[in-house]
Amino acid sequence: MALIEFTKKGIYCKQGDFYVDPWWPVDYAVTTHGHSDHVRFGNKYYLCHTLTKPIIKRRISEDLNVETLEYGENISRNGVNISFFPAGHIIGSAQVRLEYKGEVCVISGDYKIEDDGITTPFEPVKCHSFVSESTFGLPVYKWQKQQIVFNGIRNWVNDNINQQKTSVLIAYSLGKAQRLIKNLAGDTPIYVHNSIANLNEVIIEAGVNLPETIRITPETTKDELRKGIVIVPPVMRDSRWIKNLSHPVTGICSGWMQVRAHRRWQSADAGFALSDHADWPGLMEAIRATGAEKVYVTHGFTAAFSRFLNDEGIEAAEVLTRFGQEDDEENKVDLAGQNENK
Amino acid sequence: MKRFAKLIQQLELSNKTNDKIEALVDYFNYADDKDKVWVIALFTGKKPKRPIKSALLKYWAIAITETPEWLFAESYANVGDLSETIALLLPPAENTSDFQLYTWIEELHDLEGKDDETKKEFILSAWNKLETQERFIFNKLISGNFRIGVSNKMLVNALAKQSSLDSAQIMHSIMGKWDPYKITFHELINGIHVNTDNSWPYPFCLAYALEQEPEKLGLISEWQAEWKWDGIRGQIVKRNGELFIWSRGEELVTEQFPELHFMMGVLPDGVVLDGEILAVQDKRVLSFSTLQQRLNRKTISKKQLEDAPIGFFVYDVLEYESKDFREEPLSVRRKILEQLMGGLDESPVMISPVINCSSWDELADLRQTSRSINSEGIMLKKLSSHYHSGRKRGDWWKWKINPYTVDAVMIYAQKGSGRRANFFTDYTFAVRDGENLVTIAKAYSGLTDKEIKEVNSFVTRNAIEKFGPVRTVKPELVFEIAFEGIAESKRHKAGLALRFPRILRWRKDKNADEINTLEDLRQLLQSTL
Numbered sequence: 116m117a118l119i120e121f122t123k124k125g126i127y128c129k130q131g132d133f134y135v136d137p138w139w140p141v142d143y144a145v146t147t148h149g150h151s152d153h154v155r156f157g158n159k160y161y162l163c164h165t166l167t168k169p170i171i172k173r174r175i176s177e178d179l180n181v182e183t184l185e186y187g188e189n190i191s192r193n194g195v196n197i198s199f200f201p202a203g204h205i206i207g208s209a210q211v212r213l214e215y216k217g218e219v220c221v222i223s224g225d226y227k228i229e230d231d232g233i234t235t236p237f238e239p240v241k242c243h244s245f246v247s248e249s250t251f252g253l254p255v256y257k258w259q260k261q262q263i264v265f266n267g268i269r270n271w272v273n274d275n276i277n278q279q280k281t282s283v284l285i286a287y288s289l290g291k292a293q294r295l296i297k298n299l300a301g302d303t304p305i306y307v308h309n310s311i312a313n314l315n316e317v318i319i320e321a322g323v324n325l326p327e328t329i330r331i332t333p334e335t336t337k338d339e340l341r342k343g344i345v346i347v348p349p350v351m352r353d354s355r356w357i358k359n360l361s362h363p364v365t366g367i368c369s370g371w372m373q374v375r376a377h378r379r380w381q382s383a384d385a386g387f388a389l390s391d392h393a394d395w396p397g398l399m400e401a402i403r404a405t406g407a408e409k410v411y412v413t414h415g416f417t418a419a420f421s422r423f424l425n426d427e428g429i430e431a432a433e434v435l436t437r438f439g440q441e442d443d444e445e446n447k448v449d450l451a452g453q454n455e456n457k
Numbered sequence: 458m459k460r461f462a463k464l465i466q467q468l469e470l471s472n473k474t475n476d477k478i479e480a481l482v483d484y485f486n487y488a489d490d491k492d493k494v495w496v497i498a499l500f501t502g503k504k505p506k507r508p509i510k511s512a513l514l515k516y517w518a519i520a521i522t523e524t525p526e527w528l529f530a531e532s533y534a535n536v537g538d539l540s541e542t543i544a545l546l547l548p549p550a551e552n553t554s555d556f557q558l559y560t561w562i563e564e565l566h567d568l569e570g571k572d573d574e575t576k577k578e579f580i581l582s583a584w585n586k587l588e589t590q591e592r593f594i595f596n597k598l599i600s601g602n603f604r605i606g607v608s609n610k611m612l613v614n615a616l617a618k619q620s621s622l623d624s625a626q627i628m629h630s631i632m633g634k635w636d637p638y639k640i641t642f643h644e645l646i647n648g649i650h651v652n653t654d655n656s657w658p659y660p661f662c663l664a665y666a667l668e669q670e671p672e673k674l675g676l677i678s679e680w681q682a683e684w685k686w687d688g689i690r691g692q693i694v695k696r697n698g699e700l701f702i703w704s705r706g707e708e709l710v711t712e713q714f715p716e717l718h719f720m721m722g723v724l725p726d727g728v729v730l731d732g733e734i735l736a737v738q739d740k741r742v743l744s745f746s747t748l749q750q751r752l753n754r755k756t757i758s759k760k761q762l763e764d765a766p767i768g769f770f771v772y773d774v775l776e777y778e779s780k781d782f783r784e785e786p787l788s789v790r791r792k793i794l795e796q797l798m799g800g801l802d803e804s805p806v807m808i809s810p811v812i813n814c815s816s817w818d819e820l821a822d823l824r825q826t827s828r829s830i831n832s833e834g835i836m837l838k839k840l841s842s843h844y845h846s847g848r849k850r851g852d853w854w855k856w857k858i859n860p861y862t863v864d865a866v867m868i869y870a871q872k873g874s875g876r877r878a879n880f881f882t883d884y885t886f887a888v889r890d891g892e893n894l895v896t897i898a899k900a901y902s903g904l905t906d907k908e909i910k911e912v913n914s915f916v917t918r919n920a921i922e923k924f925g926p927v928r929t930v931k932p933e934l935v936f937e938i939a940f941e942g943i944a945e946s947k948r949h950k951a952g953l954a955l956r957f958p959r960i961l962r963w964r965k966d967k968n969a970d971e972i973n974t975l976e977d978l979r980q981l982l983q984s985t986l
């Protein structure tokens with residue numbers, strides 16, 4: 116009997132009687148990471164990585180009942196062994212490994228392969244069946260090394276400062292923002308929107324080493340901002356606040372920026388293809404490394420990606436989930452047109 | 458090539474005309490002269506020699522990346538552009554190259570006549586030394602065009618700013634006949650080539666739509682009012698004993714309209730006339746659908762000549778006695794025109810009449826009768842105006858009658874291209890015919906980005922069927938479709954076709970029971986015949 120099934124409420128492990136990243140309220144929710152398409156309000160108990168706990172408490176509610184695990188640690192629930200391994204997606208993101216009577220299944224949530232300098236890097240886990248995302252599951256999505264992308268962003272910022280323009284980077288407040296802060300920190304001060312500053316506080320408190328940033332307040336002057344890097348979440352994209360800055364130019368950091376059509380649609384001044392999801396070679400590498408006999412393909416280019424895996428001799432099935440439907444910025448862009456396969 | 462790649466990226470990302478011009482000026486300041494000529498050529502739609510078919514590019518890319526054909530197709534559907542899909546699929550380049558744009562174009566030119574194996578070797582080695590963005594441009598040189606929202610006007614403004622030459626002169630120069638393989642940048646923008654060319658027309662002066670009350674334009678006595686004709690805007694050029702007819706699409710159409718060839722013997726040398734090519738019988742303008750029978754034909758049958766006789770209504774004179782009169786005021790040009798056309802009473806070429814009115818109200822009443830003479834409304838031209846190149850706000854206005862409208866329901870949706878490649882933006886609409894729905898028009902644009910996203914999400918959720926890129930959707934969303942005319946059509950199931958259909962607005966207040974019927978449209982058709 117399979118270790119997991121896909122139900123209306125989410126991915127369910129019958130033997131252990133718990134769910135992984137459910138979208139309806141359940142008793143026991145094993146949680147891969149803090150993005151709101153993977154963790155929702157209303158579960159009786161949550162099990163997540165130590166670093167995810169303060170994040171979801173801040174984002175959802177202080178009253179949640181949360182148990183935690185470190186990477187490599189395990190607990191047993193009704194005889195099913197649950198352990199966490201790094202997914203490399205965002206701070207605290209985990210692949211969930213389930214083992215029952217020698218059968219191993221890994222639910223990877225969202226993941227990326229490249230070490231981003233702030234998230235514990237992805238670790239492949241051997242398993243019989245593997246649940247994989249496919250947000251960028253087409254071979255046109257291949258990332259450049261992040262150092263190259265960050266050099267591009269730095270050059271852009273320097274050009275802007277020289278031309279008296281204010282550089283505004285649009286980045287999701289959990290994950291992408293911290294990655295930018297970590298990698299762009301240097302001589303140019305970084306100013307962050309409230310929602311990002313709040314999360315940073317929690318993350319620093321949890322013991323993550325995050326470079327210093329400045330919270331934007333009503334007192335922050337336009338002159339200061341023009342000489343720095345401004346990071347705001349996607350909700351601010353078309354806001355009056357940005358328009359009122361001194362000659363603002365916006366840059367979007369997302370894997371979708373790889374493609375011209377997406378770049379132009381976003382009506383930003385610059386697009387940087389920087390993603391917290393695996394690219395095509397990354398997905399293939401990860402799946403091969405698991406040695407899985409069966410792959411379940413969730414949110415993204417599910418049809419194309421699973422067909423390709425099958426052609427390659429890896430049994431794969433498309434699964435309809437509610438992942439990628441909100442909040443995670445990269446999935447949101449995707450929502451605009453590509454989820455029709457589900 | 459890197460500089461050009463950067464320019465393209467800047468142009469694609471900026472939404473503001475001024476930013477685009479700034480980017481162009483910056484480019485023209487630093488780029489190689491030979492490259493500049495090619496950039497002007499590419500942006501004005503002149504294509505370099507293309508010795509390789511795009512199908513071959515695709516085939517080679519598929520082969521070296523070992524991508525299954527279906528996966529290539531999926532990727533293409535997501536990216537929306539063949540050149541870009543190939544550029545992204547290829548593995549990272551192992552070498553680099555600092556070839557200029559023109560060098561690549563010349564190298565490609567030299568491939569002409571070579572065998573496929575030589576071509577393949579050249580392309581593969583080129584791909585292996587270009588970055589993704591450069592590769593995209595390289596592929597475009599072979600198989601696409603650069604549609605990046607740079608109008609001729611923008612390009613000319615940038616060149617004028619950079620070279621301090623007169624913009625009208627540059628426009629005339631770059632619209633002339635020139636060979637980018639041979640001309641130098643200096644020759645090109647100084648227009649060395651245009652003066653010697655007998656045939657060349659002037660850039661058309663275009664009007665903006667009048668969106669305010671005409672009273673706001675001041676005294677009616679300062680304006681010339683004419684009917685706005687619904688045909689093909691054209692120029693008749695007579696120089697050195699030769700006659701040329703140009704359409705607004707910068708196309709030479711002399712052969713298509715033998716009825717106008719007699720002008721060769723009538724017009725003196727050194728004359729250029731601006732006017733409208735129309736179907737005309739007994740001095741009466743016929744409908745556009747009649748004219749249509751005569752468009753884009755290689756040969757014309759006797760029957761077509763009889764059914765759709767052609768005439769030319771003259772609006773303006775641009776050149777007279779070989780002198781450029783465009784800087785003279787309209788009132789002066791009109792006098793010359795009247796003199797010039799004096800003896801042509803019995804021919805299908807005539808001056809488009811001036812409407813004499815003493816008040817805006819009187820003119821507004823007359824405008825309501827436009828349709829009865831197959832006119833689209835009224836043109837207002839300031840008597841003191843020059844003949845501008847392109848569109849300029851203030852001197853010329855088109856005061857069109859309101860379009861016809863119909864409420865229709867969306868039944869199919871298809872993804873757009875380019876910027877909108879991932880959104881359903883092209884819609885097909887139907888009206889009711891008894892129990893059935895009958896397709897009457899395809900339209901896109903007219904909606905805001907926000908509305909497109911909304912419709913897109915509706916289509917994603919309510920697709921009943923897929924036919925390749927087309928989705929059949931639940932007939933639920935009602936739109937008001939505006940159109941300029943209606944004609945019988947055997948090709949369409951409805952038996953009629955709408956001209957220039959476009960979405961006027963989304964009627965969220967209506968449901969599919971309340972849309973128009975085919976009978977409504979048939980009645981409209983009868984009334985216009």
Ligand SMILES: [Zn+2]
Nearest residue numbers: 150204225443
């Ligand atoms: Zn996520």
Ligand SMILES: [Zn+2]
Nearest residue numbers: 225438439443
């Ligand atoms: Zn996700």
